[in-house]
Amino acid sequence: MTHFSSLWLRRTRGWVAAGLVGVIAVAACSHDGGGGSDVPTPTPPTAAPTPYALALPSNFPAGPLLPADNPLTVEGVDLGRHLFYEKTLSVDNSISCASCHRQALAFTDGLAHAVGVNGARHPRSAMSLSNLLWDPLLTWDGSDKGLEAQARTPLTNAVEMHQTLAASVAKLQAQPAYVARFAKAFGPGAPTEDNMLKALAQFVRTLVSGNSRYDRYRRGDRSVLSADEVRGLQLFITHPTGTALGRGGNCADCHAGDLQTNHDFVNNGLDRTFTDLGRAVPTGLPSDQGKFRIPSLRNIALTGPYMHDGRFATLEDVLAHYNEHIEYGSPNLDANILNGTNSPLGIGQPLGLTDTEKKQIVLFLKTLTDSTFIQDPRFSQPTD
Amino acid sequence: MKLPVRAWALLLPLVALAAGCKKDADPATAATGSVALDLTHVVGTAPLAFDGTSYTKADGQTFQVTKFKYLLSNVELLRADGTAYAAPESYYLVDAAKTATLHLVVPGVPLANYTGLRFVVGVDAARNTAGAQTGALDPNNDLYWDWTTGYVFLKMEGTSPQAPHAAAAAAGGLRFHVGDNGTQRTISFAGAPLAVTATQAPTLHLRVNVLALFDNAGAPSKNIDFSKLSDVMGGASAPLLADNYAAGLFTLERVATN
Numbered sequence: 001m002t003h004f005s006s007l008w009l010r011r012t013r014g015w016v017a018a019g020l021v022g023v024i025a026v027a028a029c030s031h032d033g034g035g036g037s038d039v040p041t042p043t044p045p046t047a048a049p050t051p052y053a054l055a056l057p058s059n060f061p062a063g064p065l066l067p068a069d070n071p072l073t074v075e076g077v078d079l080g081r082h083l084f085y086e087k088t089l090s091v092d093n094s095i096s097c098a099s100c101h102r103q104a105l106a107f108t109d110g111l112a113h114a115v116g117v118n119g120a121r122h123p124r125s126a127m128s129l130s131n132l133l134w135d136p137l138l139t140w141d142g143s144d145k146g147l148e149a150q151a152r153t154p155l156t157n158a159v160e161m162h163q164t165l166a167a168s169v170a171k172l173q174a175q176p177a178y179v180a181r182f183a184k185a186f187g188p189g190a191p192t193e194d195n196m197l198k199a200l201a202q203f204v205r206t207l208v209s210g211n212s213r214y215d216r217y218r219r220g221d222r223s224v225l226s227a228d229e230v231r232g233l234q235l236f237i238t239h240p241t242g243t244a245l246g247r248g249g250n251c252a253d254c255h256a257g258d259l260q261t262n263h264d265f266v267n268n269g270l271d272r273t274f275t276d277l278g279r280a281v282p283t284g285l286p287s288d289q290g291k292f293r294i295p296s297l298r299n300i301a302l303t304g305p306y307m308h309d310g311r312f313a314t315l316e317d318v319l320a321h322y323n324e325h326i327e328y329g330s331p332n333l334d335a336n337i338l339n340g341t342n343s344p345l346g347i348g349q350p351l352g353l354t355d356t357e358k359k360q361i362v363l364f365l366k367t368l369t370d371s372t373f374i375q376d377p378r379f380s381q382p383t384d
Numbered sequence: 385m386k387l388p389v390r391a392w393a394l395l396l397p398l399v400a401l402a403a404g405c406k407k408d409a410d411p412a413t414a415a416t417g418s419v420a421l422d423l424t425h426v427v428g429t430a431p432l433a434f435d436g437t438s439y440t441k442a443d444g445q446t447f448q449v450t451k452f453k454y455l456l457s458n459v460e461l462l463r464a465d466g467t468a469y470a471a472p473e474s475y476y477l478v479d480a481a482k483t484a485t486l487h488l489v490v491p492g493v494p495l496a497n498y499t500g501l502r503f504v505v506g507v508d509a510a511r512n513t514a515g516a517q518t519g520a521l522d523p524n525n526d527l528y529w530d531w532t533t534g535y536v537f538l539k540m541e542g543t544s545p546q547a548p549h550a551a552a553a554a555a556g557g558l559r560f561h562v563g564d565n566g567t568q569r570t571i572s573f574a575g576a577p578l579a580v581t582a583t584q585a586p587t588l589h590l591r592v593n594v595l596a597l598f599d600n601a602g603a604p605s606k607n608i609d610f611s612k613l614s615d616v617m618g619g620a621s622a623p624l625l626a627d628n629y630a631a632g633l634f635t636l637e638r639v640a641t642n
Contacts, residue, residue, distance in 0.1 A: 061516070061518075061522045061523055061524035062518040062519075062522055062524075063518065063519075063522055063524070134524060237529075239617045241617070256523075256526060256528070257523045257524055257528060258523075259524060262526040263524075263526070264451075264526065285435050285436070286436060287434070287435050287436030287448075287450075327552075328549070328550040328551075328552035328553040329552040329553060329554070331554075332436075333553065334450075334557070335450060335541045335542060335543060335557030335558055335559045336541070336557065336559060337557070338543065338549060338550075338553060338555070338556055338557030339556065339557035339559045339614065339615045346548060347547070347548040347549065347556060347557070347614065347615060348548050348549050348550045348551070348553075348556070349550070
């Protein structure tokens with residue numbers, strides 16, 4: 001008999017019989033030793049939270065980052081969803097997380113610079129939220145390790161929601177519905193700062209986008225992409241070698257795999273001098289200046305304008321940057337960009353994609369749009 | 385709640401997921417011990433750093449390192465009679481920038497006096513082309529080309545002023561991604577007595593010298609001149625890099641008995 005009363009939980013990964021959707025089952029420590037017996041189906045003790053079964057696409061990598069001290073529960077995720085849409089978490093009760101992370105735009109805001117309380121202009125662009133449970137370091141510069149720590153930043157930052165965690169908790173304690181939701185998710189006792197951050201992290205972990213046409217292609221349905229889109233995919237994943245056979249967009253060294261990121265930080269040649277030091281802000285290293293997180297390209301057609309400062313309005317502008325406008329004098333420019341060229345003249349020449357090839361890559365990028373994700377009622381503003 | 389799942393662990397063992405759980409004693413493992421590899425990365429005599437430190441090759445060319453990662457697999461413990469114990473599912477991802485990946489433990493080793501150890505840099509051919517896998521072979525680890533070509537066995541990235549570059553750039557990129565079947569290389573330490581007992585779990589302390597990728601003292605014709613070779617993505621030049629790292633990347637500094 002397995003029970004769920006322990007906070008120390010272990011996870012078992014499995015697939016449904018169809019083989020298309022994996023499930024992360026959050027189960028308590030049991031005596032099967034991970035040897036693979038069927039996951040038990042116990043009756044939880046009264047008032048203990050219910051493990052949340054997170055469905056993962058079969059083409060996604062294993063090993064998502066699920067911290068042992070904050071297991072996903074139905075009640076925790078529900079609380080996190082309410083908090084995500086809760087405007088009293090801002091100093092003047094005017095904005096919530098969802099103000100800058102709108103579901104219809106894959107949890108971005110459509111702006112070059114995010115806008116906080118009192119119209120404050122953020123120096124950076126709001127990042128899309130999806131598939132973040134694989135990302136060890138968050139935000140554009142990797143300041144925050146893990147989603148629990150990350151949740152603190154927008155809540156308290158002066159150009160975002162600008163409210164202390166203590167003030168947020170006090171406001172929540174004054175709302176009986178929240179007191180009840182905290183108790184369901186985390187047990188008896190008043191709402192706490194830690195549990196508020198944990199609940200927000202839980203909700204954001206459930207934002208899994210894996211039902212784009214690209215994903216369906218990867219899971220075996222070859223009919224969902226057009227010939228031009230497939231050519232775009234081939235270019236996307238190919239290192240250019242300066243020959244007709246090796247033509248490529250040089251994209252997938254960084255935007256690697258089904259998550260379209262290798263989770264690294266690089267300088268992609270935007271500027272010769274930096275107004276935003278990027279990764280060097282938290283590390284202090286000159287060699288990190290101008291480096292920013294390599295974002296996933298999930299739903300990229302919905303998440304413009306692009307780059308950390310939203311300088312490019314369209315995907316065509318982005319392709320033009322990589323193809324024609326790399327600032328080669330930029331310090332710490334990434335080796336993959338320094339060396340990427342389709343020119344028979346070799347390294348030192350620009351990327352050199354044709355107009356048709358650029359269009360094909362943009363067509364491929366649009367196959368990463370997941371219309372299920374942006375309409376999923378589990379992620380929308382709660383009505384209760 | 386009902387979970388319509390069967391545990392994947394049957395097919396693909398998971399690692400590092402049991403945090404916080406007490407492992408039940410397993411009688412079947414009582415007669416086994418473990419061996420560990422401890423990796424220290426250097427460039428020549430200097431520690432490997434990713435902070436813009438400049439290093440110099442034997443020919444005077446200079447370079448900086450931004451990334452150094454590789455896959456180490458198929459660990460075998462050698463016996464005096466010429467046979468070996470092959471550790472099952474021994475696949476490890478080493479990222480020189482991540483301390484947690486620099487101490488590799490090989491569990492479940494039958495207790496015995498071994499005479500040495502060997503491992504492969506890369507992934508065996510069968511697993512290299514078996515598609516995306518888990519653990520060290522998770523394609524999310526930045527060492528996977530794509531689902532048609534398999535794994536990158538070793539990835540070194542950096543810059544060098546001597547590498548070809550655009551006029552406006554101060555340096556060219558170094559992009560050495562070694563892979564494809566045929567570039568797996570076996571590293572052997574034959575004369576390293578390893579007593580694995582109920583109370584002794586030996587650790588091999590290995591020095592990993594990145595300079596050996598480019599300077600091959602035993603075969604100078606294989607030295608890498610960055611002005612001629614600065615970008616390798618598998619292909620014709622990858623075996624050259626593989627020969628170099630087979631020859632000199634790893635040095636056994638000492639064996640700690642416990």
